[in-house]
Amino acid sequence: MLRICALFVLVLCASPAAADFIGKVHVIDGDTIDVGDTRVRLHGIDAVELAQTCTDADGADWDCGKWVRAEVVKRVQGKLATCQPVDQDRYGRVVAKCFVNGQDIAEGLVSEGLVGAYAKYSSDYLAAEKGAAVAGRGLWSSTSMLPSEFRLTRVKGRVAPDANCTIKGNISKSGRIYHMPHNRDYARTGINLSKGEQWFCSEHDAQAAGWRPAFN
Incomplete structure (x- = not known):
């Protein structure tokens, strides 16, 4: 009896x-909203960043990040939303599913091709993403870097200070290796000048300085 009572108390106090x-x-x-005074990161989706550009079918770059925000504004700005908290992210934002007039905001955005499903955290919207991709809706009519990859390029040391000198001379356990923009690990490679790493303007310069090309 005492054990049962103790368990009952623990449940009440949880x-x-x-x-x-x-x-x-x-x-x-595209994936972050304020709901009243609460900053919300919409659960299960990832949007292109505001500074991001996309490339259309004709090969022209356009400001897709700003366009996505404008499209989301058209759909939900000023409307009353009900949100169900799921988690909290490292920036202190509430990660939540939010609904306007009973409709899942995130699902609608994915279905229209305005944002992508964030499979790293949820499989909730993968089917909706597939439908948008097959139909070529929204951003699926263009090409762009994944938002997660784009964010990596914004980290200090990962973006070239000179647009004409974008080759990364990295020092690792494998030696001195230079990475071209098309290489697999280019986006995630950071350059630390204090450790002797360098930016190069040409492969000739990199090889002359003693760096070898990456094998991926």
């Missing part, structure tokens, strides 16, 4: 799950 919340939507970017 921390309750985060409660749903309601508020008017203010759009920050």
